[in-house]
Every structure is written in structure tokens, then in C-alpha cells.
Amino acid sequence: MADLVSHPDEVKVVTRRFGKGATNIDRYLELDGYKAVQKALGMEADAIINEVKNSGLRGRGGAGFSTGMKWSFVPKQSAKPKYVLCNGDESEPGTCKDRLIFEHDPHAVIEGVTIGGLAVGARSGYIYIRGEYRYLSIIMQKAIRDAYAKGFLGRNIFGSGRDFDIYWHGGAGAYEVGEESALMESLEGKRGIPRIRPPFPAVVGLWGGPTVINNAETLASVPHIVLGGAEWYAKLGPPKNGGTRLFCLSGNIAKPGVYELPMGYSLKKMIYEVGGGIPNGRELKAVVPGGSSTPCLTADEIDINMDFDSVAKAGSMLGSGGVVVLDDAQCIVKFALRTMQFYQHESCGWCIPCREGTDWLKKTLMRFHSGGGVKKDIDNMQYLSENMLGRTFCPLGDAAAMPTIAFVKKFRKEFEDHLEGRPCPYEKEGAIEQLPVLAH
Amino acid sequence: MADVTLTVDGKKVTAPAGTLLIEACKTVGIEVPSFCYYPGLSLCGACRMCLVKIEKMPKLQTACTTVISEGMIVTSDSEEIKQARKSMIELLLGNHPLDCPVCDAGGECELQDMTFSYGAAESKFMEAKNHKDEQQWSPVVFFDRPRCILCYRCVRVCGEGMDVWALGVQNRGVSSIIAPNKEDHLECEECGMCIDICPVGALTSGAYRYKTRPWEMKHVGTICTHCGDGCKTTLGVRRADTGMEIVRGDNRDKSGTNGDFLCIKGRYAFDFANHEERLSRPLIRRDGKLTPSTWEEAFELIGKKFAEVRDRDGGAAIGVIGSTRTTNEENYLLSKFARVVLKTNNVDHHRTADFPVLAAAVRDKADATASMADVFTAPAILLIGNNPTEQHPLLAWQIRNNVRLHRARLYVINSNPIKLRQQATSFTEIAAGAEGKVAAFLNGADAAVDVLVNSSMDREAWIALREKLRGEQNLAIVFGSEIHGTDLSNLVKFGSGISGAKFVCLADYANSRGAADMGLYPDLLPGYHPTAGNSEFHREWGDIPQAAGLDLHGMVDAGKAGKLKVLYVIGSNPVGRLNIDPFAFSKSFVVVQDMFLTETAVMADVVLPAANAYEKSGTFTNTCGDLQLVKKAGEVTGTKADFEMIVRVADAMGFDVRKLVPFGGGTHADMGQSRGAQSGEADRHAVWLEAHGLEPKMSPFDPTTILDEIQRLVPGYDVSRMDLLAGNSQHTSLAKAGSGVAHRPESIAPANDDLFSSGTLGRYSRTLKSVVESHQVKPAEVAAD
Amino acid sequence: MRFSDEFEARFAEMVPHYPTKRSALVPTLLYAQDEVGFLSDEVIQELAGRLDLTELEVRNVISYYSMLTTKPRGKFNVQVCTNISCLVRGGEEILHHCAKKLGVGHKGTTADGLFSLEEVECIGACSWAPAAQVNYDFHENLTTEKIDKVLDEYRKKATQ
Known part of the structure; x- marks a missing residue:
């Protein structure tokens, strides 16, 4: 059970019930629980969608697509059942926020899914939780049972005459399943291989029915928007970047933790004030601003606001909210290698550039880091990454290529320092002894 | 469907709405390369070879998954695209063993051809290639993992085309591997379609591997000598001491009615010709x-x-x-x-079907018989008796894929739960020998229904089935040897009431029909x-x-x-x-x-x-x-x-x-x-003609x-x-x-x-024998534990 | 083959929640693995039969998910995260320490069958790095001393 942190700059929306025992449904009700869904029951579907659109809520999973817009793509009429899917397959390295939501406020997710269902005309929803989060699936299962017992789920919810069902679903270890169509495959009991698009999930999704799929944090934000109003929520952040967001501070930082800060909060402040700066008298070397797939920023590049558009302008991505801080004792080559090792391990293998590209990058980085690098490797790594970029079947290839390009471009000197059989300047003696590498 | 006009590389292309971009390009002679795309199989978008630029789209798009739309402007030959193709080949070759000199597919390999056309001349990679030992999956199927480029054609043709589903994909990432259904071996129909469809030498034929090089053979497209379906098989022949030896059978020549299809017999069972007991003297x-x-x-x-x-x-x-x-x-x-x-x-x-009665019954009707091609396009098919999956593999393929690709309605009436029931709109199980009664009933003899009713089909259900069949148009009526004599005449009479109905009478040998005709x-x-x-x-x-x-x-x-x-x-x-x-x-x-x-x-x-x-x-x-x-x-x-x-x-x-x-x-x-x-x-000319099999017919x-x-x-x-x-x-x-x-x-x-x-x-085909033997061994092993 | 009553109850409850039977496959495999220790041929055969799948299809799925295994492993599976957030806070040190202490490498199992060691990808404990999971339990903000204690406790648990 992860520790909670707090900072005065935090604006508690999604986290407002954290640590208050809201897993208990009665306690949740005391904390304004299930009010939003009751309000939504009195609203037209389009009104709910518009409210979410106007709130400026954008997907918290990483892509940052407008949630309201996504919902509006679901056809009104459908021969097949429609579904709402909560993506709780949190696995982007550096990201540990959905875990807290499930742990502290599971009913908010249930409420969000239900409201999503009311908005798009679905009658059932599934909450997909990654397999490693077994204790959270237990919490969620209990929450669902409790909601059924109270008549908040199932037939005639809140006596409204409308029905809505929610069921949980568990994964079994696969980053790729976080991709929305791969998650549907997984939920259908298959290998998590993404689907060809179009058709998009909003039209043909789970079991062929129109499906809305949103990140857990996105859905947990929805009840607050419905209750507090779009205008209030939108104003928490800069234009087109409504609300707050959970930032997971990790790495070489004094006070790591998950902080809820308004969209557009300064990265510099986040590191030095909220996170308490770099410990052990070290200096900042780089920040990965939004999970392992986002290009790193150097110490000179952190004077930016943390919203989707500002980070994009700085050449990176806000991503999933995983802010990983590196101090100057960290080896970028090693870091790049570990990042690539992850993508190589998690590539589903479906398409050539991702499957082969991640493997060759990993192999090259490995040799490079252990002192076997040659000069052309540096250009080759960049060449290979650039040739994966935008050409893979799903975004995983991009997720592997983008950070690599940034590491090579921004820290070329450090790569060059590894050349000609020189041992890694950062490695402590003896620690390089390699364990068998991850292989499936 | 209405036509759609688009522009590819400055050329106007018009094709029916719903056409895939890759196919539309073909119609104007623009080749968009691909490994995983295969007409008639589900789309993959996996090999990324067919990336093209579509105006207004930020990223390159796969032509194999893009449906054409009006006014679309496509570029297929820019520097960016050339580089994309080149890098895909580079990546593939990075792990490909490049053992082309000894690979069966050498000279007939799509990866070789693609490398030649689009590939890079040098390798940027220094790392060791991933290796896995070759595996034998059955007497006729070998798998060489390092050569595999994971185009998934084999998996799809086996599952979607054959409805066998004996191949799967296991592991993930660079460890992904094509896997047989019984862990280390295959239990399947041994059709070998996976081998033919493999663009490289990953799946090879036990009957052919390491025997010769493709360019040392002469390739003759002829008709299979086994069942009555008439598949075209391409025989690879090579000079031998005893004449010309057949060393390979495949469906490289896809001009036959069988298209991509060939079964174990058409592919491997040519080896009786070289059997040691073959007579060569009177x-x-x-x-x-x-x-x-x-x-x-x-x-x-x-x-x-x-x-x-x-x-x-x-x-x-x-x-x-x-x-x-x-x-x-x-x-x-x-x-x-x-x-x-x-x-x-x-x-x-040796008669295996009642063609004389069929001839007599349809002799005054034009177009009363269906061709093998018709079975693939008929909107509805009635199958009475026989088990085409075993006895008429091509016919089964035609039926199956007609259902899959054209949504044909298939009505199966059989005394056994034959495999084609899985594609059937309706499957009706009857008692053995009751096929004739079905014909009589269909032809209006209501009393015959008494013999046919059982726990799953009552009288009303039979009548409903008959009505449904009567309501079909262009129904292909396919029947086995169970239907003959008067029953056959009855069935033809029934069919005559259905507009466009056509018949297929199933006989068992390659030229059974010819012997009758x-x-x-x-x-x-x-x-x-x-x-x-x-x-x-x-x-x-x-x-x-x-x-x-x-x-x-x-x-x-x-x-x-x-x-x-x-x-x-x-x-x-x-x-x-x-x-x-x-x-x-x-x-x-x-x-x-x-x-x-x-x-x-x-x-x-x-x-x-x-x-x-x-x-x-x-x-x-x-x-x-x-x-x-x-x-x-x-x-x-x-x-x-x-x-x-x-x-x-x-x-x-x-x-x-x-x-x-x-x-x-x-x-x-x-x-x-x-x-x-x-x-x-004239003499010289005659020699030339003879050498090319075109001698004067004198x-x-x-x-x-x-x-x-x-x-x-x-x-x-x-x-x-x-x-x-x-x-x-x-x-x-x-x-x-x-x-x-x-x-x-x-x-x-x-x-x-x-x-x-x-x-x-x-009995004189070693390959058939070895496959049968391999099937007999396995259950015994299972029973033992 | 027989599973526990708990498994059966869960399975019976789960399947009707989906329009297709096979949808229950992934979570069911994990529960079966928790019970049997690994996905044996017998388990695969049984679940394939129950969900109208071929064994091949079940194996295809198993081999895709990194938590699922067809090989037996220790009673306690020590999964040390070495991904980026843990890496920069000494995750590798924890892994090496465990390896030395247990005398096994990645995916190895101790001779007494008590522990398996695995280097895993991000387990969602980034802000509490370095972290490890023993079976499903999270152990966070680890130091070598702390992981020693953790392992000792599991060892004790096993002997009780």
C-alpha cells in the first residue's frame, strides 16, 4: 500500500478522497459519492458529452485526446451492444497513479464508467486492471459488489429505470495491452495484438460493438466534472488542457510521490519545490516528463509548463504523467539501454519495424554500454530509431524510437565517452556483472 | 458497387468502392510490395512494406489496409517511401540467416526478390543473429525459425482457408514464433498450403527439401491424378537416369480452378511414379x-x-x-x-457415381451442372451425403471459402457430423442410407418425411428446410454417391423448380467423370x-x-x-x-x-x-x-x-x-x-517442335x-x-x-x-504412407500416459 | 482435473459476464496458475475444453503474457523491478543482492523450491522505488537490508 504525499500547491480533485477510507461505499457516499451519476441520470446524453467536451478533459493515458470528442464518435444507433471500457492496465514505466485511484477511490472509477455509459448509450462496462495489481482487483471487485448491493449498478440503477452493468477484468502481464485495441483483444481472451484501424473502437470495438475506452484517471475525473461543472474544471488548467493531473514523481528526487497538480504547472517547480529537488548534493541531468516513451528533457529544458501543448512544443510529450528525474550520477547510455530493454521485452512482435528494431537497438546498446561500441553505432541507433518512427503498426514502435532519438541527440557526447572499449564512466566497479537478460 | 476514382503517382485509377488501395494500384500496373498481404486472407498490416503516402495523412499508410476513397491522392514512389521499404528489408535481413545458397526457397524467395528490388546493399548490424534449430513438424512439414519473417500467411491459410487452425503464433516481440498445434509437431490435414504460401524458406517440404534447386527443374502444370476434383498441380521435373523424375508438386501455377489450393495428394503423392516396384518391362x-x-x-x-x-x-x-x-x-x-x-x-x-442417370435427367436443360468455379460463387449450396473435406478437398475448399468470403448459405444434410457443418447455415443429421428419402421428400413426397424425422428435426422443421431451399436462387446442389437412380432423378426434379439451380454429382477418381462420359x-x-x-x-x-x-x-x-x-x-x-x-x-x-x-x-x-x-x-x-x-x-x-x-x-x-x-x-x-x-x-523445324513437345500430330x-x-x-x-x-x-x-x-x-x-x-x-506413395504412419504412432503415445 | 472450490466458484461467476466464453481466459489462467503453481499440460487441456478453445489457442495466449508460465517455479516468486525509476534508485543492486542471497539468476528457482527470482518490468511502484513484488505483494522503498528481511519473513512463513 503505497504512501501518500502532499504539497500545498496540489489541487485535489481526483485525489480528494485519498486516504479517507472511500473504498467503503458508505464513506464514499458521505464524500459526495454517487452524486454525479445521479445528476447525469437526469441529463440528456448529449449534454453529458458536451459537459465533458467543454471541460477540456484530455486522455490521461498519454495520448491526450479530448475525452468528450472520443465519446461523441460513438454512433447513437447500433445493432451490437455498446461498451465502456476502463483502461487500468497501467504499465508505462514511471507511472503509478491509476494504482492509487483504484486503491483509494474505486467507486469514482465505477461512477465514471457509469456516466460514460449513460453518455454513449452503453449498458455495460468493464474495468481492466493489470494482472500485477491483484490487491487492486480485489478492492475493485468488492466495490462493484457493494455498488450492486445498493442498486447503483445492475437493473434500474438509482430507480431511474436504466440498467448498467460493470465487471472487472484482469490482465496477466503485457505493456502492449495498454494500447486500446490490444486491450480489447486481451479482454476477448486473445493475445494482445492491436487491431487494424479504421474501424476505430468507437465504431467497432469490444466484441464488435461500439466502444469507449478511457484511462482510469480520465474516468475518475468525469464525476467531478459532472458535479463541479465544465467551466470550473476547465479553468483549473490552461486553455484546452482542463483540470488537474496526477504527476508521479520518481527517480533522483527528494520527495518522490504522486501529486495532483493543475495542468500547466511548471516542471521546474515540480522538481525543485514539490519534489524537493535533487538529493545527495547532486545536479539534475535529465527529466523524462511523461513516462518512458517520452523524449527526455535536459536540465536546460525544464522551464516549461506541464500541459499537453506546452510539453509538445518543447519537443516531448506530457504522456502518462510519469516524471522520472535523473541526477548527474546516472549514465544516459545505461538509461537508454534499460528503456529499450523494456520495449524489446514488451513489443508484441506483430510488425517488422518494432519487433526487429527494438531488438537490434537493445543489442546495440548493450554492446555499446559494455564497452564494445564503435563510432558508427551512434548514427546507426539514430538511423534505426528514425526508421521505426511513424512506421510501426501501433504506437509502441514510436514509444521506443522517440526517447532513443532524444538520448542520442541530446547526450551524444556521453555516448562518445563510451567508445573504444572505455568502461562506462558511471558504473560502479563490479556492478556490471550481467544477469541473464530478460527473455521471454 | 459504385466506382471510386483516385490518383496514384499522378495516374488516375478507377476501381469499385471498397477496393483496397494495394489492389487498386495493381490495376494500373503500380506494384506496392508486401509480405503479409495475401488476397483472400484477413488483413494484417504487419510487414509495413506497403507503406504509401496519402495526402492529408501525417504518417505513411499501409496500402493493404486502406480502402480507396474518392479523390484520394497517393504517392507510392517517393524517397521517403523508398527509404521506408529499404529499412524494413534491412531490419528483416538483420535476423535472417542469409543461407540462400542452401535454402529451398533460394531463387523462388520473395525476400530475395524484395531485397533485389527495394533493399539495401549493406548491413548496419554487427550483432549475432538470433538462432533456433530447425524443427520437423510432420513427415512433410519442416520449420526453420530463423528464416521466418512472421508474415502470418501460413497461420491464416491454415485457419481461415483450411479451417484447420493447426498453426499459431507464440511468445511475443523478437521471440515470436509460429507454433504447431501439438507443441513439437503438427496434427493436421498435411495439405502443405503453409509451405506454398510461405514467402521465404521457413516452411519447407519434407518431400522436396535439399533435393534440387528451382532453376534445375522444368515446371509442368498438369492435373492431379488422385481425386475427382481436378486441381492443377505444378510438377517440377528433373533429368534422371530413368527418364524425367518428378521431384516436387506444388501450386505455383495458380491458374487452375483450385487457385491457391492443393491437398496432400496433389502436392506430395506423385512419388508412386518412382516407386521401386514400378514395372518397366512387359x-x-x-x-x-x-x-x-x-x-x-x-x-x-x-x-x-x-x-x-x-x-x-x-x-x-x-x-x-x-x-x-x-x-x-x-x-x-x-x-x-x-x-x-x-x-x-x-x-x-470402377463406377463411383451415377452419371448416366444425371445425364438423362438434365439432358434437355442448358447450364444444369455447376463447374468447380461455380461452387465458389454460388449464393447457396445444398450438400447431401459425402464428406468433401476428406473425399473432395478442393470442393470443400470452394464451399468453405465461398461461405467465408461471399457469405454463401450452406445447407448440409448428412448421416455424419461432417466437418463442413461448421460452415453450414443449417446442418441436418439423418440416418445412414436415408439420403434417397431426402431427395424424395424434397421432390414433394411428403410421406418420406416419416423416415426422416428425429429428435432434432421434426416434420415442421423438414418442411421449413424445404421451403427455405425452394426460396433460394442459383442453388448449387452437390451430392455424393449415396444419391443415385430414382433418388437422383427426384433431386434433379426438385432442383428444376429452383431458378438457376445447378448440380454437382460427386465421383471419386481423377477421371471418373471422363470414363463415364x-x-x-x-x-x-x-x-x-x-x-x-x-x-x-x-x-x-x-x-x-x-x-x-x-x-x-x-x-x-x-x-x-x-x-x-x-x-x-x-x-x-x-x-x-x-x-x-x-x-x-x-x-x-x-x-x-x-x-x-x-x-x-x-x-x-x-x-x-x-x-x-x-x-x-x-x-x-x-x-x-x-x-x-x-x-x-x-x-x-x-x-x-x-x-x-x-x-x-x-x-x-x-x-x-x-x-x-x-x-x-x-x-x-x-x-x-x-x-x-x-x-x-522442315526437318530442323520438326526437331525443334519435338524438343519442345510440339511435334506435328502425325x-x-x-x-x-x-x-x-x-x-x-x-x-x-x-x-x-x-x-x-x-x-x-x-x-x-x-x-x-x-x-x-x-x-x-x-x-x-x-x-x-x-x-x-x-x-x-x-499404396505406392511413400509420402502418404509416412504421413499415415506418423498419425498412427501419436495416439498410441498419448494412450500410454 | 480438479481445482479448488474457490476457483470453481470464481470461474462459474466469471464466465457469464462475457458474451464469449473465451473472454474469461486471461484472468482464469492466472487464477489457475496461482493454484497449481504453473500452467501444466493438464491445466491447459482442462481450460481449453471448458472455454471451447484448442490447446494451441490457449498456449498462444499463455506465451504472450509475461506473468503466465508453463514451467514450475518457487513458492515465492521474487520479482525485482529494474525499470527506469527503480534503476536510478538502485533496483539492479536489489536484484543482484537477491541473486547472490538466493543463489539463482533471472528466472531461476532455489533448490528447495521456495524462491524464484525474476527481473521484471515496471510494476507501477515508481514513486516508491526501488520495488519488488513477491507473488502479488508489493515491497517498496527497498534497501538491501530491507529485502533481506522480506525474504527472511517469507522463508519463515514457509516453515510455519
Whole structure:
């Protein structure tokens, strides 16, 4: 059970019930629980969608697509059942926020899914939780049972005459399943291989029915928007970047933790004030601003606001909210290698550039880091990454290529320092002894 | 569907809405490369070779998954695209073993071709390639993981195309691997489609691997000699000490009705030709023992004996049994030889379907029979009896994929839960032997329903099914040998009430239909004209016996009674296959033309070593009535085609063979002869023609002279010769057939072959044998634990 | 083959929640693995039969998910995260320490069958790095001393 942190700059929306025992449904009700869904029951579907659109809520999973817009793509009429899917397959390295939501406020997710269902005309929803989060699936299962017992789920919810069902679903270890169509495959009991698009999930999704799929944090934000109003929520952040967001501070930082800060909060402040700066008298070397797939920023590049558009302008991505801080004792080559090792391990293998590209990058980085690098490797790594970029079947290839390009471009000197059989300047003696590498 | 116009590389392209971009590009000659895209299989978008630029799209798009839309502007040849393709090839080659010099696919490899066209000249990679040892998955399927580029074609053709689903994808990322259904081996139909469809040498054939190089073979597209479906198989032949050896069968030539399809038999079971027991010298029984002789000696003996018996005892003392695996020309010749030279109507063959009744039932209808191609496009199919998956693999493929790709409705009525029920809109299980009642009921005999009702189908359900069928249009009605005689007439009557209904009568051997069409019956001449009458054949052939002769069983009785003095068997094994008493003909002079000393051949007085259908030219008619060209591929020294042997026997009997085979005339007579002003040039030209199998048709052994006669006389066979020679199948119609006759139901004996057996022939295929043996071993192992 | 009543109850409850049977496959495999220790041939055969799948299809799925295994492993599976957030806070040190202490490498199992060691990808404990999971339990903000204690406790648990 992860520790909670707090900072005065935090604006508690999604986290407002954290640590208050809201897993208990009665306690949740005391904390304004299930009010939003009751309000939504009195609203037209389009009104709910518009409210979410106007709130400026954008997907918290990483892509940052407008949630309201996504919902509006679901056809009104459908021969097949429609579904709402909560993506709780949190696995982007550096990201540990959905875990807290499930742990502290599971009913908010249930409420969000239900409201999503009311908005798009679905009658059932599934909450997909990654397999490693077994204790959270237990919490969620209990929450669902409790909601059924109270008549908040199932037939005639809140006596409204409308029905809505929610069921949980568990994964079994696969980053790729976080991709929305791969998650549907997984939920259908298959290998998590993404689907060809179009058709998009909003039209043909789970079991062929129109499906809305949103990140857990996105859905947990929805009840607050419905209750507090779009205008209030939108104003928490800069234009087109409504609300707050959970930032997971990790790495070489004094006070790591998950902080809820308004969209557009300064990265510099986040590191030095909220996170308490770099410990052990070290200096900042780089920040990965939004999970392992986002290009790193150097110490000179952190004077930016943390919203989707500002980070994009700085050449990176806000991503999933995983802010990983590196101090100057960290080896970028090693870091790049570990990042690539992850993508190589998690590539589903479906398409050539991702499957082969991640493997060759990993192999090259490995040799490079252990002192076997040659000069052309540096250009080759960049060449290979650039040739994966935008050409893979799903975004995983991009997720592997983008950070690599940034590491090579921004820290070329450090790569060059590894050349000609020189041992890694950062490695402590003896620690390089390699364990068998991850292989499936 | 309405047409859509788009622009590709500045060219206007118009194609029906719904067309995939990659296909639309093909229509204007723009090749967009791909590995994973395969027409007729589900889309993958995995290989990323087909990336193109579509205006207004930020990223390159896969042409294989993009449906064309009006006004789309596409670029397929920019520097960016060239670089994208090059990098895909680079990435693939990074782990590809590049053992092309020893790889079976070398020279026929799509990865080689793609590298040649789009690839990079150098490798940027220094790392060791990932390796995994080669695995043998079955006697005929080997898998070499390092060569695999994961295009998933094999997985899809096995699952979607074959409905076998024996291949899967396991692990993920760079460890991804194609896996067989039984962990370390395959349990499947062994069709080998996965091998053919593999763009590289990852899946290789146990029968062919490391035997030769593709460019050392001559590739001959001919018709499979096994079941009655008439698949085109491409035989790879190579010079050998004994002639031309067939080393490979595949469906590289996709021009046949079978398209991509080929089953285990068409692909591997050509190896009987090289079996060590193959006869290559004529044998004459001396002192009770079959001993080698010369051809001259053999023909002289046969000619003398045949003529003697005919002249002394009359033609009625001579019996002739023809083959279901010889060509139409040979069957026609045999039918004619029996009547004209031997003066007998004692002619029969191993019957597996009641074609005479079908002919009689549809003789006044145009387009009453369905071609094999029709089965793939018919909007609805009724299948009564048979198990096509085992007995007619191509037909099953056509049905299955018609359902999958065209959403055809399939109605299956069978006494067993056959596999095609999985594709069926409705599957109705009936008691064995009740198929005839179904025909009667469908034709309106409501009382027949009493026998048919069971726990799952009550009276109302049967009536509803009939109504549903009556409501269909262009229904293809396919039936097995269970339906014959009156039942068959009933079924045709029922079908006549359905607009556009067409029939397929299923017979079991490669040229069963041809044997029937060419009149290998005691009471029917070619084209189902009764022997008693005055058909064109009577007029052309002159004085031939009118009274119906003996069928096979009649000949057995006559043999036992000592009345059948001569039995002439061509490519048939009635003793081995039809439970004939081997001593029935001990008093007769028996001549057998065959490849092997079969149960029938061992009791013969003379055995002539015959060439098989892969070693001669001619035509076959498949069970649907599709006429196709059979081309000579292999050759085994010391054997002769049945055609030549029949002519030589006639000659040895003192008959003027010109009256049997009107050679020297016809469309082919002048080929090459009049080209040169000087005779020397004509000679050289003839040598050239001969070397290319195009020699002038001046010989009595030339089957095309008989094909001319068949096309002229046999109803329905007047198809386009040009198309036929071009290798296309030509559907023959029974519309003007003779009146046929009714036969005893017992005269039909289904072959009961399955996927891995093929009458007597199958017993001499080592590959079929090894596959059967491998299947027999496995269950025992399972049972033991 | 027989599973526990708990498994059966869960399975019976789960399947009707989906329009297709096979949808229950992934979570069911994990529960079966928790019970049997690994996905044995017998388990695969049984679940394939129950969900109308071929064994091949079940194996295809198993081999895709990194938590699923067809090979037996220790009673306690020590999964040490070495991904980026843990890496920069000494995750590798924890892994090496465990390897030394247990005497096994990545995916190895101790001779007494008590522990398996695995280097795993991000387990969602980034802000509490370095972290490890023993079976499903999270152990966070690890130091070598702390992981020693953790392992000792599991060892004790096993002998009780």
C-alpha cells in the first residue's frame, strides 16, 4: 500500500478522497459519492458529452485526446451492444497513479464508467486492471459488489429505470495491452495484438460493438466534472488542457510521490519545490516528463509548463504523467539501454519495424554500454530509431524510437565517452556483472 | 458497387468502392510490395512494406489496409517511401540467416526478390543473429525459425482457408514464433498450403527439401491424378537416369480452378511414379511365372490371342475394364477399340457415381451442372451425403471459402457430423442410407418425411428446410454417391423448380467423370448414348454390337463359367478394389496394363508396364464436368502410355489403325511441315517442335487426334480448344447427352478414400504412407500416459 | 482435473459476464496458475475444453503474457523491478543482492523450491522505488537490508 504525499500547491480533485477510507461505499457516499451519476441520470446524453467536451478533459493515458470528442464518435444507433471500457492496465514505466485511484477511490472509477455509459448509450462496462495489481482487483471487485448491493449498478440503477452493468477484468502481464485495441483483444481472451484501424473502437470495438475506452484517471475525473461543472474544471488548467493531473514523481528526487497538480504547472517547480529537488548534493541531468516513451528533457529544458501543448512544443510529450528525474550520477547510455530493454521485452512482435528494431537497438546498446561500441553505432541507433518512427503498426514502435532519438541527440557526447572499449564512466566497479537478460 | 476514382503517382485509377488501395494500384500496373498481404486472407498490416503516402495523412499508410476513397491522392514512389521499404528489408535481413545458397526457397524467395528490388546493399548490424534449430513438424512439414519473417500467411491459410487452425503464433516481440498445434509437431490435414504460401524458406517440404534447386527443374502444370476434383498441380521435373523424375508438386501455377489450393495428394503423392516396384518391362506368363519379355513379343501374343478369340468365340467372349485415371482420349479410344475392333460391349470401369442417370435427367436443360468455379460463387449450396473435406478437398475448399468470403448459405444434410457443418447455415443429421428419402421428400413426397424425422428435426422443421431451399436462387446442389437412380432423378426434379439451380454429382477418381462420359459402360457409348440405337457413334464407328454387354459382375460370372475367354484390363485393379474373386478369370487370357503388379496384374497372362497420368498428355474431366489439359511431366524409361498400347494391340490384331485413330488429318497435321521451302528446314523445324513437345500430330499415338474426335462427337465437349490449350478449365454440358440407362445401385462402389489414401495408387506413395504412419504412432503415445 | 472450490466458484461467476466464453481466459489462467503453481499440460487441456478453445489457442495466449508460465517455479516468486525509476534508485543492486542471497539468476528457482527470482518490468511502484513484488505483494522503498528481511519473513512463513 503505497504512501501518500502532499504539497500545498496540489489541487485535489481526483485525489480528494485519498486516504479517507472511500473504498467503503458508505464513506464514499458521505464524500459526495454517487452524486454525479445521479445528476447525469437526469441529463440528456448529449449534454453529458458536451459537459465533458467543454471541460477540456484530455486522455490521461498519454495520448491526450479530448475525452468528450472520443465519446461523441460513438454512433447513437447500433445493432451490437455498446461498451465502456476502463483502461487500468497501467504499465508505462514511471507511472503509478491509476494504482492509487483504484486503491483509494474505486467507486469514482465505477461512477465514471457509469456516466460514460449513460453518455454513449452503453449498458455495460468493464474495468481492466493489470494482472500485477491483484490487491487492486480485489478492492475493485468488492466495490462493484457493494455498488450492486445498493442498486447503483445492475437493473434500474438509482430507480431511474436504466440498467448498467460493470465487471472487472484482469490482465496477466503485457505493456502492449495498454494500447486500446490490444486491450480489447486481451479482454476477448486473445493475445494482445492491436487491431487494424479504421474501424476505430468507437465504431467497432469490444466484441464488435461500439466502444469507449478511457484511462482510469480520465474516468475518475468525469464525476467531478459532472458535479463541479465544465467551466470550473476547465479553468483549473490552461486553455484546452482542463483540470488537474496526477504527476508521479520518481527517480533522483527528494520527495518522490504522486501529486495532483493543475495542468500547466511548471516542471521546474515540480522538481525543485514539490519534489524537493535533487538529493545527495547532486545536479539534475535529465527529466523524462511523461513516462518512458517520452523524449527526455535536459536540465536546460525544464522551464516549461506541464500541459499537453506546452510539453509538445518543447519537443516531448506530457504522456502518462510519469516524471522520472535523473541526477548527474546516472549514465544516459545505461538509461537508454534499460528503456529499450523494456520495449524489446514488451513489443508484441506483430510488425517488422518494432519487433526487429527494438531488438537490434537493445543489442546495440548493450554492446555499446559494455564497452564494445564503435563510432558508427551512434548514427546507426539514430538511423534505426528514425526508421521505426511513424512506421510501426501501433504506437509502441514510436514509444521506443522517440526517447532513443532524444538520448542520442541530446547526450551524444556521453555516448562518445563510451567508445573504444572505455568502461562506462558511471558504473560502479563490479556492478556490471550481467544477469541473464530478460527473455521471454 | 459504385466506382471510386483516385490518383496514384499522378495516374488516375478507377476501381469499385471498397477496393483496397494495394489492389487498386495493381490495376494500373503500380506494384506496392508486401509480405503479409495475401488476397483472400484477413488483413494484417504487419510487414509495413506497403507503406504509401496519402495526402492529408501525417504518417505513411499501409496500402493493404486502406480502402480507396474518392479523390484520394497517393504517392507510392517517393524517397521517403523508398527509404521506408529499404529499412524494413534491412531490419528483416538483420535476423535472417542469409543461407540462400542452401535454402529451398533460394531463387523462388520473395525476400530475395524484395531485397533485389527495394533493399539495401549493406548491413548496419554487427550483432549475432538470433538462432533456433530447425524443427520437423510432420513427415512433410519442416520449420526453420530463423528464416521466418512472421508474415502470418501460413497461420491464416491454415485457419481461415483450411479451417484447420493447426498453426499459431507464440511468445511475443523478437521471440515470436509460429507454433504447431501439438507443441513439437503438427496434427493436421498435411495439405502443405503453409509451405506454398510461405514467402521465404521457413516452411519447407519434407518431400522436396535439399533435393534440387528451382532453376534445375522444368515446371509442368498438369492435373492431379488422385481425386475427382481436378486441381492443377505444378510438377517440377528433373533429368534422371530413368527418364524425367518428378521431384516436387506444388501450386505455383495458380491458374487452375483450385487457385491457391492443393491437398496432400496433389502436392506430395506423385512419388508412386518412382516407386521401386514400378514395372518397366512387359511380362509374359511362362510356365506359370510372369517373366520379362520384349514389347514386340508381348503385342504379338496379345494381338494373336485377341483376334483368335474374337474370330472364334465372337466379341461377347471378350471383356474390357477401363480406368478412372486414364485420359479421356484413352478412355474414348478404349471404348471405340472394344466396340470396333474387339466387337464387344463387355466394357466397364470402377463406377463411383451415377452419371448416366444425371445425364438423362438434365439432358434437355442448358447450364444444369455447376463447374468447380461455380461452387465458389454460388449464393447457396445444398450438400447431401459425402464428406468433401476428406473425399473432395478442393470442393470443400470452394464451399468453405465461398461461405467465408461471399457469405454463401450452406445447407448440409448428412448421416455424419461432417466437418463442413461448421460452415453450414443449417446442418441436418439423418440416418445412414436415408439420403434417397431426402431427395424424395424434397421432390414433394411428403410421406418420406416419416423416415426422416428425429429428435432434432421434426416434420415442421423438414418442411421449413424445404421451403427455405425452394426460396433460394442459383442453388448449387452437390451430392455424393449415396444419391443415385430414382433418388437422383427426384433431386434433379426438385432442383428444376429452383431458378438457376445447378448440380454437382460427386465421383471419386481423377477421371471418373471422363470414363463415364467416354462410354466405358456395357450399355452406353460416349455421351451416354445407348449401345442399342443409331447415334452419331453408330454412324461414325460403323458396325458395332447393339446388344448391351456385360458389366463387371457379369464378366466375373462369365469368367467363372468359362465363357469369358479374354479380359483386357487397363489401369484398374478390380481384384484389389472391388472384392472380385481372384480366380474368376483363371480360365481367361488376361492382359493388364498397369504401373505395378497389383492384385489384378499378378493373375494376368501378360502385363504391360504403363505410364501414369503425369507421364502423358491428354485431357481429364473432373467430377463437375470441367475439361482440363493433362500435360506430360515425368517419364520412366520402359513404360508406355495406355494410348499407344491400345493402338499397338489393334495393330497387332491386324486392324487398320487409321480407322481407330484418324491421325494425319485435323488441325495439327500441318504444323511445321509447310513452313520451310526446303525439306531440310522442315526437318530442323520438326526437331525443334519435338524438343519442345510440339511435334506435328502425325502419329497414330497422338491423343490429340482422338481429342478432335471427342470434341466433334461427344455432347458437351465442343469447348474452346484454344482455352483448353491455354490451360483453362472448360465446363462441359450434359445438355445434349444421350438418353442414358438405369443401372443397379450395386454397380456403384464408392472409393471410400480419405485425405491420405488414393485407391491402389495411394499404396505406392511413400509420402502418404509416412504421413499415415506418423498419425498412427501419436495416439498410441498419448494412450500410454 | 480438479481445482479448488474457490476457483470453481470464481470461474462459474466469471464466465457469464462475457458474451464469449473465451473472454474469461486471461484472468482464469492466472487464477489457475496461482493454484497449481504453473500452467501444466493438464491445466491447459482442462481450460481449453471448458472455454471451447484448442490447446494451441490457449498456449498462444499463455506465451504472450509475461506473468503466465508453463514451467514450475518457487513458492515465492521474487520479482525485482529494474525499470527506469527503480534503476536510478538502485533496483539492479536489489536484484543482484537477491541473486547472490538466493543463489539463482533471472528466472531461476532455489533448490528447495521456495524462491524464484525474476527481473521484471515496471510494476507501477515508481514513486516508491526501488520495488519488488513477491507473488502479488508489493515491497517498496527497498534497501538491501530491507529485502533481506522480506525474504527472511517469507522463508519463515514457509516453515510455519
